[in-house]
Amino acid sequence: MTAVSKRKKNKATGKPQAFRRHRATTTVYPLHAMASLPRTYRLIVSCPDRLGIVAAVSSFLAQHGGWIIEASQHADALAGWFFMRYEILAGSLTCEVAQLQQEFEPIARDFQMVWKLTDSAQPQRVVLLASRETHCLADLLHRWRSDELFCVIPCVISNHQGLRDFVEWHGIPFHWAPVKSADRTAAFGRIHQLLHEYQADTVVLARYMQILPPSLCDAYAGRIINIHHSFLPSFVGAKPYHQAYDRGVKLIGATCHYVTATLDAGPIIEQDVIRVSHRHSLEEIVRLGKDVEKTVLARGLRYHLEDRVLIHGNKTVILE
């Protein structure tokens, strides 16, 4: 096990106390990221569109006392598919959540739903992979330690040693997993095992400059999030800023997407751009792009952690 800072840590999220300024001195588990937000259950559903879905679900919830504090639906007319996300006040339910789930089964079956019910108080375990660039990692760690991003970060894995100090200062284990071209299989076998050991729910490639093997992409399908430093589908692959500079575009961008076996072609979660001009050198374009990358990645990851992203085919529905 890697050496880890010895400062006192919070049990739920493994976060050092130093930064936990919003917390009361005695916190009870489960701890919620935003002190002001109540605990909720999130019901996420997708199914073929047909009459009566909302009526069936909302009536079911009302019968169990479920107070809906946020509801979003989307009907994709072309695809004939329906998506919904209900955020239900945990304290309002008149039965245990296990019973709720059990009683929901017949409805789900009837409408051929793919569904899940998640607990806002159960933080996902998010393993971060990084290479040399620090901006995305530093940004995510700051959001995490200032309670802006609600998740557990069980460890950080990198193919370089440079980030160790900074990561460990946060009380997070750091794993050095070098990837040599001669031995990529072993290297990614080791990484896969680490993800397994740390029980990763989600993997974030925070400017991790290695292409994952298809087996890893498949094992964590819909759960590996990458930030690509271009406005996809422009400038796929290596050195997108160089490509953008050479083409003379007037805006550069970044794309947060799910990783699939096809490079930079997975479902897009979030994108944004920033204006550049002939005055900007390649170095300045790289610098300006970093601000977009970190914001877009943080936004995309937040959607994912709040169960707002539904994948359908190669596209996403973001239920804000």
Next chain:
Amino acid sequence: MTAVSKRKKNKATGKPQAFRRHRATTTVYPLHAMASLPRTYRLIVSCPDRLGIVAAVSSFLAQHGGWIIEASQHADALAGWFFMRYEILAGSLTCEVAQLQQEFEPIARDFQMVWKLTDSAQPQRVVLLASRETHCLADLLHRWRSDELFCVIPCVISNHQGLRDFVEWHGIPFHWAPVKSADRTAAFGRIHQLLHEYQADTVVLARYMQILPPSLCDAYAGRIINIHHSFLPSFVGAKPYHQAYDRGVKLIGATCHYVTATLDAGPIIEQDVIRVSHRHSLEEIVRLGKDVEKTVLARGLRYHLEDRVLIHGNKTVILE
């Protein structure tokens, strides 16, 4: 009656045929703005928040065969208020709309709802008021005649003559209603009467540079839309671009809002900004601002015409 172009006009919207390129040669009433969009009923509801609203409404609709193609809700936890907008496929209903409305009454009463059911095929009658500036008016008329904005424009009223030719070319009656400071009461009496004669549902101040009397604001409360050429609440009142220039702001904006008796203080529907710098003279700021003004006004008006804007206190909920 003002002279009007004699070109052949469409009966539903009074629009000359010249521009109606998306239309089939024989159109049947009711005509929908976007040929590809089906006719819908829009159920707009606001009420105190409580358990079971969605269940009650969606079950009611399902019982009458109502296929919901778009649904948006919002619960304002602070205000304890609930807002919803359902867009229901007209052809899916198993009863007449009048019966639907009648049978909905008990539910509405039970939940203390303020509600309405509108027909997407019934265009609102929108009277435009303008002064000398042409950009907002030209933009709205183009959107109208190219079927982007679905409404009837029964007339345009202006305190100047300059826009007459352009308005009449569209086959729309133009009324000159000069406003002299000595006789504002009579002038606005005349305008009020015109609004009445033309059965205006909505009034748009497309850079109309006169302050409306409180009586008119009250008579059309929640139905008069203004575009103010600043990012409110900055730069209320006259010459906002001059104020912005003097303050040295780095972005200028525009605000689309409902008109109330208090100047530039009504509920905001939409806002946007554009970047400026020391390089821009006041004239260039005015020019750049125009693009924001017309876009923001068109977006705000579209929300209003699609029954997406719910006013609560002095704020709006936009159910996209």
Next chain:
Amino acid sequence: MTAVSKRKKNKATGKPQAFRRHRATTTVYPLHAMASLPRTYRLIVSCPDRLGIVAAVSSFLAQHGGWIIEASQHADALAGWFFMRYEILAGSLTCEVAQLQQEFEPIARDFQMVWKLTDSAQPQRVVLLASRETHCLADLLHRWRSDELFCVIPCVISNHQGLRDFVEWHGIPFHWAPVKSADRTAAFGRIHQLLHEYQADTVVLARYMQILPPSLCDAYAGRIINIHHSFLPSFVGAKPYHQAYDRGVKLIGATCHYVTATLDAGPIIEQDVIRVSHRHSLEEIVRLGKDVEKTVLARGLRYHLEDRVLIHGNKTVILE
């Protein structure tokens, strides 16, 4: 010659008087678009970068009394190339402009300059080509007639008849030039001839849905401006909005660029984007995109008309 409105027209720009509300009753030639702007000469230079260029040029101008109201330079360190644009108050010069040009020759030769001196009071002649879509054309014509865009529009050419009425209302000749796949050579020969007859300085493809033959691209190299309805280099070619919709991008864009013989690959002048989501149907994406297209085209054309765009290789330098 096509039929043209008989309203009284301004001699310099051929613009009907109706809309010329900013003009004094007696205007003297040359008329400037913005009444408040003084007449200037614009000196545009590009050359290999070396010591003393600014000193040589600015000293030369100072010796001739040239008052510089705007100066922009750019040194491209990678390319080793220098670009400059000086805007000189016409009235400040102590000699005739012809003499100024003649005396500048030795300096230009010494520094191997490509250069030109243009007169802000001499409007370029801009021929617009359009197909069925009206939004870009209507936007440009409005900017033109409200004195926002300073140019002469000697005619509009279209492969469809739908725009005739609207164009002719502006007092601008309209030419119908259908392009049939069997006879593209003859069709474009006719268009080329029209451009010649009308002495076009610049050609604007305002959503003109035909690919120009290489001969035409070459004849007007650096003078044909297109608006492509995607954020290039994404979605080259036909139906870019369909491509964007299918890829599930979260922003759509438009690109204003010079036309070269390679489709959608010429030097980019201006780009912008707008946010979309899963909620937007293809029709709505098309509608939202129109606002970006017309703004981006107008901005790019303005840069071009103000001699702010310098092409170097396949990129542009925009000297604002």
Next chain:
Amino acid sequence: MTAVSKRKKNKATGKPQAFRRHRATTTVYPLHAMASLPRTYRLIVSCPDRLGIVAAVSSFLAQHGGWIIEASQHADALAGWFFMRYEILAGSLTCEVAQLQQEFEPIARDFQMVWKLTDSAQPQRVVLLASRETHCLADLLHRWRSDELFCVIPCVISNHQGLRDFVEWHGIPFHWAPVKSADRTAAFGRIHQLLHEYQADTVVLARYMQILPPSLCDAYAGRIINIHHSFLPSFVGAKPYHQAYDRGVKLIGATCHYVTATLDAGPIIEQDVIRVSHRHSLEEIVRLGKDVEKTVLARGLRYHLEDRVLIHGNKTVILE
């Protein structure tokens, strides 16, 4: 003296080596922030506008071999004032910089210039003041330690203890300077003394929630940079996000400005906004705003550190 991390530090910027991944193992003074950027002198001039300024300055520089890699000018026609910024390759000069300055004096006197010549290799000393909020501070420290922001941060001063650990991890002294309402004079006397001891060139209020006394504002006029969490001049003073929420604006913003004795009224350096809607609670508005605040502050500070900001009256000219 506060306890400071003992890791090996770089002499020029006092930065710990851990993060200095772009640096060669042996660096020679003066160290430049961006390894790829050459050392330059920046000549910053403002003076009454008149004929021949550019000619005089550029000729003078050319005579001394000065290779200009970046030049920006601005003539404010209304104010009759001229501003310029030349970036000159240090290695190109044929004389010592002291001699250059001495020989420039007569020109400066002749044109009544306010001017300075700064050395890109001489980092400014920037003292950061913060309260409880961490996002701006963490963002600036990351940019500093990853060589994106070229300056020395001699210390951080805060009226709270919470940031101590994080600051000291960077090897930067941390000073706790509590401000009690009963004894503000003494507290700010202490802070003023710290600024003096640490030889602060620039002071950054990184969400420092105290109003500085006029004496301090005057002593560091044009050198204290604040980030205000609203789009000024909207929402001056306390709790701007609450004010924005209550007014129902559709965009929230942040403003980076120089501090003067009048609250939130100093010259604006940079601003930006982000879209919000009725869906966002006050807490979410605060969270979204943070991303704008830190970006806007970093951008404004960068302009300042690169000597791009010229103050004229209560406005700024940003010579990019």
